[in-house]
Amino acid sequence: MKIAKIIVDVPSMQTDKPFSYVVPEALETLVAIGMRVHVPFGRGNRLMQGFIVGFESQELVENQGNRLQDLKVIAEVLDFEPVLNAEQLALADKMRETVFAYKISILKAMLPNLLNSSYDKVLTALDPQVASDYFENADEIHFSSLDEVMQATMMKLQREGKVSVRYVAQSKETIKTKKVVSLTNHAQLLALTISARAKKKLAMQTFLQHEPEGKVWDNTELVALFSRDVVKFFIGNGVLTLSDVEVSRSQDYFENIETDTQKTLNAEQKAAYEAIITSQDKPFLLEGVTGSGKTEVYLQVIAHVIDAGKTAIMLVPEISLTPMMTSRFIARFGENVAIMHSGLSDGEKYDEWRKIAAGKAKVVVGARSAIFVPLANIGAIIIDEEHETSYKQDSNPRYHARDIALLRAQYHGAALVLGSATPSLETRARAQQGVYQLLRLTQRANQAAQIPEVRLLDMRKHLNDKSASFSQVMLDKIAEKVSKKEQVVLMLNRRGYSSFIMCRDCGFVPECPNCDISLTLHMDTKTLNCHYCGHTQGIPYTCPNCQSNKIRYYGSGTQKVEEELQELMPEARILRMDVDTTKKKGAHERILSSFGAGQADILLGTQMIAKGLDFPNVTLVGVINADTALNLPDFRASERTFQLLTQVAGRAGRAEKSGEVLIQTFNPDHYAIKLAQTHDYEQFYQTEMAFRRKLAYPPYYFTVQLVISHKNEEITVKKSYEILSLLQAHLTDKARVLGPIAKPIARTHNLYHYQLLIKYRFEDHLADALNDVLDLTQLRENKELRVMIDSEPQNFM
């Protein structure tokens, strides 16, 4: 008897371990580690998806106190080939040491969504009365298709024994196919006698006679040429054979892309390239100013890796993963490229994944989760814009792609390259210590392109200008550029600063009923939306508080600024790009290509325009509000501001025309803004490191954040202190715990949130402490309590 160890799809503390199941005899030689199965689980034997993570001997099972006859049998093996390989399973084990998440969540994160089964219950009527009342003509009803009231009714009927329930688990993957016909019997074709009246058939016979045996057509193509019946006739006579052929759902991005050849590297690029390809297992930090040609270095490193018969992973931040960006890789590597990003449908992602798993892709370009792709024989892993916080997943499992990359690079002996113009302090500090090898690109690759001049506009002096959002200098400059037929990019850093409505008489601001946050005004849909829980309501005409009709709109969201700018410059053509205008698939690309084609003068957008845009005609970049990120309660606020401003400044003057950058700020003396003005990363690094050291923040200290949530504020506070003392019992006095304090947004989704922040350098018992916290949350009295543990948090909002 073969016994498999299986991790089941129940994310809870008590089930976070392998369960033993008997492998059906017929499948004994076919099952393998890493395959998905369906197994009966729990008293109800509901079917669950699980992953085989190992096999066990009978003696071992019995030693664990299980009787063999009590073991259940695997209901279904879902795969012919394992979906997780040995490396991925080992990686999951390693991840569990640092990422506080259940094994099953980690395993599921490594696979495309379609490979995770969906569950349902199928109901059958046992009572004729029930059958006619509820089932109409159907033999079975799917539980999930019913509304809540009917679901309750069915549960009651089930208890009364009038309805039976069967659990089903279903793997969702589908392989897209198309029908093709192939010419398989030429002799038969010639032998056919066709009536002279059947013109279409005769025509097709003649057509086929001139085609070689074995030729393949799309079924639809032939049907269009002749007709369905005629094609069917030849299939029926054995001349043609109809078959299904697998098609990839994402082939179209290979079309219309011209191939591209390597560019010559300058001396700095060359040196970096040489260092990377002769890698001695130390990771690299490639620190290069915007426009210094980091991407060309990446491309050539990847080309080198492919020539050596290996593969590569290229990670870029989600918002940079535009067709414009991916086409550079496709242009260089053609069909060797697979793209993985969230814009793809589940089916498309699955197809890309299979292409990779089958070894048909040599280069994977993707966002965070692409770090898990089942590439074999990896020669290089490159993380561009390494400082981007989107590399850290902000829901379970809270992994950082950089950490995973480190593990995978180690496993494969691959070169790891972290690239950025403004590296995160953590990474830069490691380079300083010699943990990473620092490679610098200090010159723009395009010699003609000058580093743009940056001017700061002190908004304190412009408060009386006629516009709320723009200083006169900025307006004049924009007008000048527009009249010269040059283009302008304006960035509105909207974070934590959206438009809202307020009553002029009593100061009332509508807030979300579930969250402690004012609602954001959306003029396009004429609604007030909560950006945290998604609550939507209409815009009141009179104040709900004092019935005054003096409701006014405040703040400067992109919509508001667009309207204002349009009013001030009626002749300018403005394109707006933010989450609202780019929601639809391909919208992002459409906006950019229309701007690139000169169909607009001004591109107004949020942070997403700071990344990688490269338009030669853009000669002015304006930042409308540089300070909003600066005032956030986050120790990385300065770092974020500096990175963002440096990046957006790099958008100007990419070609022959020289560029200008104007930054509007209320804090012109702040070091993050002043040093962004002079493009002085090195000075910023030194200054910021001094602060971090003084305040004991990363990279000098490690951090773990705990967020405690409960619907009752008092309980939240009480439990937070309980957890605090639990932690202190394990931690040395060298560790510092901040809090509990209310989160900046104290209530969302009807829950109060308090946070604790542990700062430490060496704590042997940290894991024990956190496990104790988890145990605490498992107590029944804490059922309603939610505790989130985040190692090295990136966001404190």
Next chain:
DNA sequence: AGCACGCCGACT
């Protein structure tokens, strides 16, 4: 997560 077992209150 979801289900059964089991121990207490409101009814036939």
Next chain:
DNA sequence: GTCGGCGTGCTC
């Protein structure tokens, strides 16, 4: 006396 409320513990 029973039906059913949900608190507690377990799932190979």
